[in-house]
Amino acid sequence: MGSLRLFQAVSKGHFAARDAVFRNSPYDSASILAEASNAVMQYQLPEAQRLDSRVANIGRNPCGEADTVLQIAGSWHKRSMTGGAAWIMKDDRLQTIHGSCLQTSGVSALQMDALACLHGIKWAATHRLHNVSIYTGSRNLVELLQGSMPLDITLLWTIQEIRGQALLLNWCCVHKVSRSQFRQAQNAAIACRAGLLTPENF
Template sequence: MRHHAIFVQQVHDPTRNPLDPSAPPGFVIANIGHQNGHPPSIIIQIAGTRPNKKGLGGIAWVMGFTNCLPSAKHGTLSYSPSTGSTEAMACLHAITWATSHQYSQIQILTKSRQLVQLLQPGNHTDITLNWTVQKILAQARNFLTCQILYVAKEQVAEATRLAHKWQQFSMGRL
């Protein structure tokens, strides 16, 4: 956060993302809340698996308070045409859950660069994800802070394991 504050203070930096000049160079982030100046009170990992031949993919989210162990987990199946759509559905489920529990400052971690880029202002939505992206953006307006941050896959490993378990569970049941 200290490094982020330094980058925000700089006036001109050619490595900065022109669509979101508040993000430090090298960060892929979408700020979709209505104020986005507040630190997040919860961090949610999301993950979606590649759909199988029947179009079933596992989706999952894992919630934790900042600097604490995860305190809530959820996974389910999702009919999806692509991995990108399972990631988007996982994000929508996580945001819906956070809204229902009246959290107002959240940060979502994902290994999907595509999802973060689709949620950034000025990007054109992939037509197959348009409905889901629009629902995410509409619900995000309820939050003071709602950051979607692209991270290394190790940072969402727990959510990824849960999503894979749901998909494997479906293989045994169908």
């Protein structure tokens, strides 16, 4: 269906130009180009409308159901350029928390969120978790993973690596959620950035 709409959009300008020639009427290339461009935009619009800016499906399969929820968060201090990233899995049945954290330098809070996502996915794959929902507070991270937001050069490698690592999971969705749903990861990221939490004492 999408291919048909694209074909119709591109063909519209071609037929308009040909019709002008056969009718011996003035050929206004600018107006025909504008009409064709508008048709292409109408083709693209339904595709864009289907994207939910709160969810990015990046796993191997488009459909699935989570059996694990990871909280991720990053923290960044502008003056010192020091950052922290944390990824947490809560086991409500055993009342325990699993995960880890990373202290590093960086250029933005978004970079720390992306690193938390990357290391969280690697952690999930290492622990043989197959269907994972990832909770984040960063809408920008979700939109970067969707491909609906321009990609900053400082994030290029990390975003590509996230997409590659996510293919090791059967199903993986990154969700923009409210603060209460990733608060523990956020607290861990802040503590890690400040040097109060390390992978060894997580």
